[in-house]
Amino acid sequence: MEKIKKYLPKFRPNWRGALPVVLFFGAAFLIVAVFFGLQFVMTASVITVLFQIRHARYNSWGYLFRQLVICEALALFAMIATLDTPLSLLLNFTIPFALVFLQSSQFVPKGYFASAMIFVFLQFMPPEPKDFGIQLEVVLVCWVFLAIVLKLYPYLQRGKKQAKPTVQTLHTGLKQLSQILTRIADGETDDDFSKELYKLEDTYHRMAYQMQTVFQKGDHGKKCFDMLAVMFQRSFYLVRDKAWQQDEVQQNALPRLTEVAELAEEASQTLNETDNAELIAKARTLLEQREMPEGRVRIFYRSCLHMLILICHTYPATKKQNLQWFGVDWQETWLKFRRRISRHSIETRFALRLSVVLTISCGAMAISHANHVYWFPLNAFLLLQPSFEDSEHRLVTRPIGTALGCLVVALVEPFLPTVPMQFAFAFLMMFFMYCSTPGTWVQPIFSTSFALILASMSMQDNTLIWLRIAYVITAVLLVSVINLFFFPTTKEKQFALNLRRLFQLHASYWEIARRSLSQNVDLHEYNELLTEFHMIYAQCREYIQKELPGETGTVYHELLVTLWKTFSELEQTAYLMQTGSAEREEYPALMDLTMQLQREIFPPQPTTPSIALHRDFRDKDLTYVLTQYMRNSGHLRSLYSQIASNTLIFKKKELARK
Helix, strand or coil: CHHHHHHHHHHHHHHHHHHHHHHHHHHHHHHHHHHCCHHHCHHHHHHHHHHHHHCCCCCCHHHHHHHHHHHHHHHHHHHHHCCCHHHHHHHHHHHHHHHHHHHCCCCCCCCCHHHHHHHHHCCCCCCCHHHHHHHHHHHHHHHHHHHHHHHHHHHHHHCCCCCCHHHHHHHHHHHHHHHHHHHHHCCCCCHHHHHHHHHHHHHHHHHHHHCCCCCCCCCHHHHHHHHHHHHHHHHHHHHHCCCHHHCHHHHHHHHHHHHHHHHHHHHHHHCCCCCCHHHHHHHHHHHHCCCCCCCHHHHHHHHHHHHHHHHHHHHHHHHHHHCCCCCCCHHHHHHHHHHHCCCCCHHHHHHHHHHHHHHHHHHHHHHCCCCCCCHHHHHHHHHCCCCHHHHHHHHHHHHHHHHHHHHHHHHHHHHCCCHHHHHHHHHHHHHHHHHCCCCCCHHHHHHHHHHHHHHHCCCCCCHHHHHHHHHHHHHHHHHHHHHHHCCCCCHHHHHHHHHHHHHHHHHHHHHHHHHCCCCCCCHHHHHHHHHHHHHHHHHHHHHHHHHCCHHHHHHHHHHHHHHHHHHHHHHHHHHHHHCCCCCHHHHHHHHHHHHHHHHHHCCCCCCCCCCCCCCCCCCHHHHHHHHHHHHHHHHHHHHHHHHHHHCHHHCHHHHCCC
16 A cells, blocks of 8 residues: 555656657557558557657657658568568568667667667568558558647647757856856855756756767757857866865956856857857957966866857857758768777667567567467567666566456456447556556556457457466566676676776877877867766766765775866866967977877776876966876876776776777
C-alpha cells in the first residue's frame, strides 16, 4: 500500500503528459485501420514514438521532411529484410549498427531508438511483396498526420506559434549573462552563485551538443550556444579562483565588468540576423581601452568582449545557413568517424551489441513461422539498453511485469465477450502504459495486457499467454548473454573510459592551439572539444557523487576538479594565442612549449618531470595564464600518482595512443 500511495501523486502529471500521446495513437490507429486495414497498424505504433519524442520541441519543415525520407527508407529496408533469411541477417546487423553510430552518443544514448523501432517493428507484420507499395503509402499518410499535429500542437498548447530555439534561447542567454556579470562586478563569489553558474554552463553546452550531428557543416546556431557556454564557464572559473580575490588591485577592477554587462543586455534586445555593426563597434571601443590592470579580471573582461563580437558576427549567418538544404563537412565527418569507430567508443560497443541481438532474434523470426514469434525480437529490442545497469534492471522487471500482465488478461478476458469491449479494454491498458515509467515492472503489465487482448481476437485459447512468457524468457536469456560477454560497458568501465578521454582532450586542445599559430583554425574546432569535455566532465562528476563515497571519492573528485582547472587555463591560453597576444618572434618558443605540454598531459605518467616556464612572454596575460596552468598541472600529476597504481583507468595499456 505504501508503494501505491507514493505512486499516486506521480500519476496525475504522468496522465496529463500521456494524454496527447494517447490521443495521437488512437487517431493514427483509426486512420490506418479504417483506410488500410489492421495488418498495417504497427505503423501507428512507431509513428507515435516520434510524436512522443518531438511534440514538445520545435520542428522545422526541413526536419520533418528529413524524417519522412528516413522513415520511408527504413520501412523499405524492413520489408526487404523479410524477403529471405540472408537479407534478414545482413540488414538486421548493418541497419541498427548504422543508426546507433549516426544518431546516438554517450550523451544522447537513445538517439537511435525511434528510427531503430521503425526498422525493427515494421518487420513484425510484413505485407506480401505485392503490397510493399501500400506499406510505403501508410508511412506517408502517418507522416502527413504527424507533421500536421506537430505543427498545430504549439498553438493548441500555448495559443501561439513556438519560437525557433536559436532565437528564443540566445537572447535569453545574453540577458542571463548580463545579470551574471553584474553580480560578479558587485563581488558575489559564494558557493550558491558558483552552482548557478555551473548549471548555466551545463545548459548551454547541452543545447549546443543537441544541435550537432555526425553529418553537419559548422552549424552557426550551435556556435552561438557554444560561445555562451564558454562565457558562463569562464565566469564560473573566475568566481571559483580564489587567488585573484585576495588582490586589492584586481578587486578594484571588478566594477568595469558592468560595461560588458550593459553591452550584453543591449545585445539581448537588439541582436538580429541582418546588421549588428553598432554592437560590434561598442565592443571594439571597450577593447581599445587599456586602463585595466593586468591579471585575471582583465583577461576575463577582454575575452567576454571578444566572444560578444564573435556572436554578433556569427548570428546573422544562421539565417543564410537555414536556406541551405544540405551541407556536409566531410573532413569533420571523417574525424568524427575515426573517433567513434573504436573499441573504447560507447557508440561502437552498444551498436555491436544491438546488431548481434537483432541479428539473432530477427533471424530466428525469419526462420521460424511460429505464432507471434515477433514477440521474441520485440522484447529483446526493449530489454537491451545503452546503459548496462539499465538493461540488467529491465531483465528483472520486464519478466515480472509480463507475468502480472498475463494474469490480468487471464482474469479479465472472460468478462469481455464482444469485440468493442475488447478494444475498449485494450485502449485503457494502452493509456496506462503511456502513463507508466519505462523500465519499471509496472509498464509491462499494461503493454502485455494490450498486446494479448488484441492478439486474442484472432486466437481464442490460453496458448497466447504461454507464448508471451516463453518469448520474454528467451529474450532475457539472449540479452543476458550478450550483455555479459559481448563488449560489456558497466558504469565503472565507462568512468574509466571517460577519464581517459578527458586527458586525451587536453592533448587535442593543445594540438589545435599550436596549429593556430601557423594557420587559421575555425572556432567550431575549439567548441567541439569544449563541449565534449564538459559533457564528459559532468558524467564523471555524477558517477563520483553516486558511486565513489568516502576517501576514494574525495581523491577522484579533486583529480576531476584539477583537470577542469587545467582545461580552463588551457582554453584561456588558446584564446590569447588566437587573439594575437604572442609576438611573431615568440612563435617558435611557444610552439615548442605547447608541444611539450601536449606530450606531458597524454598519456600521463607519474614519473614525467614537470615542465617549467623558462621565459616570460611580452604579453603579461599570456605569461600569467601559462604559469597558472603549470601550477595546476603539477598538482594534477601529484593526484595522478596517488591513484595510478590501483586503478585500470590510468594503466599504460588503457592510455596507449592509437
